[in-house]
Amino acid sequence: MSAPQAPRPGHQPPAPQPLPGVGAIVAVGSGKGGVGKTTLAVNLAIVLSRLGHRVGLLDADVYGPNVPLMLGVSAQPRVLGDNRIEPLEAHGLKVISVGFLNPGDKPLIWRGPMLHSIIRQFLGSVMWGELDYLIVDLPPGTGDVALSLIQTVPLTGAIVVSTPSDVALQDARKAIEMFRQMKVDVVGMVENMSFFVCPHCNRQTDIFSRGGAEKTAAQFGVPYLGAVELDPEIRKGGDDGRPVVLDGEDAAPARSLFNFARRVIDRVEEIKSTAGEGVIHIQ
Amino acid sequence: MSAPQAPRPGHQPPAPQPLPGVGAIVAVGSGKGGVGKTTLAVNLAIVLSRLGHRVGLLDADVYGPNVPLMLGVSAQPRVLGDNRIEPLEAHGLKVISVGFLNPGDKPLIWRGPMLHSIIRQFLGSVMWGELDYLIVDLPPGTGDVALSLIQTVPLTGAIVVSTPSDVALQDARKAIEMFRQMKVDVVGMVENMSFFVCPHCNRQTDIFSRGGAEKTAAQFGVPYLGAVELDPEIRKGGDDGRPVVLDGEDAAPARSLFNFARRVIDRVEEIKSTAGEGVIHIQ
Numbered sequence: 001m002s003a004p005q006a007p008r009p010g011h012q013p014p015a016p017q018p019l020p021g022v023g024a025i026v027a028v029g030s031g032k033g034g035v036g037k038t039t040l041a042v043n044l045a046i047v048l049s050r051l052g053h054r055v056g057l058l059d060a061d062v063y064g065p066n067v068p069l070m071l072g073v074s075a076q077p078r079v080l081g082d083n084r085i086e087p088l089e090a091h092g093l094k095v096i097s098v099g100f101l102n103p104g105d106k107p108l109i110w111r112g113p114m115l116h117s118i119i120r121q122f123l124g125s126v127m128w129g130e131l132d133y134l135i136v137d138l139p140p141g142t143g144d145v146a147l148s149l150i151q152t153v154p155l156t157g158a159i160v161v162s163t164p165s166d167v168a169l170q171d172a173r174k175a176i177e178m179f180r181q182m183k184v185d186v187v188g189m190v191e192n193m194s195f196f197v198c199p200h201c202n203r204q205t206d207i208f209s210r211g212g213a214e215k216t217a218a219q220f221g222v223p224y225l226g227a228v229e230l231d232p233e234i235r236k237g238g239d240d241g242r243p244v245v246l247d248g249e250d251a252a253p254a255r256s257l258f259n260f261a262r263r264v265i266d267r268v269e270e271i272k273s274t275a276g277e278g279v280i281h282i283q
Numbered sequence: 284m285s286a287p288q289a290p291r292p293g294h295q296p297p298a299p300q301p302l303p304g305v306g307a308i309v310a311v312g313s314g315k316g317g318v319g320k321t322t323l324a325v326n327l328a329i330v331l332s333r334l335g336h337r338v339g340l341l342d343a344d345v346y347g348p349n350v351p352l353m354l355g356v357s358a359q360p361r362v363l364g365d366n367r368i369e370p371l372e373a374h375g376l377k378v379i380s381v382g383f384l385n386p387g388d389k390p391l392i393w394r395g396p397m398l399h400s401i402i403r404q405f406l407g408s409v410m411w412g413e414l415d416y417l418i419v420d421l422p423p424g425t426g427d428v429a430l431s432l433i434q435t436v437p438l439t440g441a442i443v444v445s446t447p448s449d450v451a452l453q454d455a456r457k458a459i460e461m462f463r464q465m466k467v468d469v470v471g472m473v474e475n476m477s478f479f480v481c482p483h484c485n486r487q488t489d490i491f492s493r494g495g496a497e498k499t500a501a502q503f504g505v506p507y508l509g510a511v512e513l514d515p516e517i518r519k520g521g522d523d524g525r526p527v528v529l530d531g532e533d534a535a536p537a538r539s540l541f542n543f544a545r546r547v548i549d550r551v552e553e554i555k556s557t558a559g560e561g562v563i564h565i566q
Binding site: 031032033034035038063064066069070105106139140141142143163165166167168170171173174176177196198199200201203205206207208209230232235236238239 | 314315316317318321346347349352353388389422423424425426446448449450451453454456457459460479481482483484486488489490491492513515518519521522
């Protein structure tokens, strides 16, 4: 049984092309699904917008496009004469999701090459306009979509989301290694579902354990972006299409999400300043 | 923007070939990751074994192979002279995982065609021997691995795991539709992380909502296989490599897992009897 090698070793893909007018492209990934990656991506995008930035959100989770449900928006985007696609607007964000193209319960049973072409289309044909941040919600794992994204545009960096459970951290480490292999800066690691406060007795339970993401971040030398608690209000906000951060920073479940977003902003600025040439300058 | 079609429409793959000596092949899938698919697959396999069946467990979750961690087993399987692979033994199960081939933190950054060949190898070259059940832990979603599995061996049926949150159910519906499109019997749907009992005050909180899987199962006309609570002991059992069902049915967190496994047995018998010719008879 021979261990397979990296795909298409002899094949050199075209170099990533910057998106004109987009200041920073930040991917949100995870090794494991169900860790709240999309929840954090959606709330992060809204906080950035509330803090005065121009923000786009690209839902690239082709097999589980949950962004439309979480933002309470679903419509066919307009296609203009020259095959340019107009993103939808929701809660101040420009949004594109594969869920807009494929609403309802029909699954996308696509093999990899099909994914590559749709990612390229989402990046190249959508009229994002001038953005300070384009947040990209990746599918979990280390598969075709992440590869295609990295090969298509220069990512400013990637956020890795994990719960504190050993199982989720095991997969998160693989995601960090993937981004490193692909020469993508890791913005940092955030711990989601960090602890649960019982609404009846106010006592905490570490359902998925606690603190593991901070430890893993330290081991791997990547910044730690904070912890977000397991709060049924955050989950309900997603299920209802009204993310909790819309209520502002003073609402209890939103506080850790605002803190997380502020750390992301600082890290993105840091990466851009050390990179010398930010993608913002390239036309 | 044209909606992509199903892959390789003109290509007719070879018909699935039964695995000689294997009574039932049951896939455990989910639309969304992180819903506890692997936890339920591992505990299901162990319960089946404890109830007297001969059970194999194939970890086909190529991007997040968590079965070795959850079973506390990791070693290189022996490869015999004629390229046959000997599965490992753990807790009474015969086990094969891509995690045995790729231990540690290195990610598998494979595109789809590579996945197809490893799935075929896992099914064709592993010496499973005589089994009553081969449980296959699929990756979440509706992608390459599920397609390859369905095209390689005749599945007796597939279990769909979901949490009760709207977001997870949205993706679970897609998984049900995928199995239907591929003519795979749905064994049923199971609700995981159904509710949480605070260990301090014993009061329940429906962190991920509750009851949605049973409703969805009814809507789609698929059997409901029961609910498993969100219990930190179940998660810890996985993180520690000692699944909770090893303590027997009388241990509180194991009870719902035993009930789930018994419903699976009943449904598999039902599917095999109505199918006329079960895979068990084919040599």
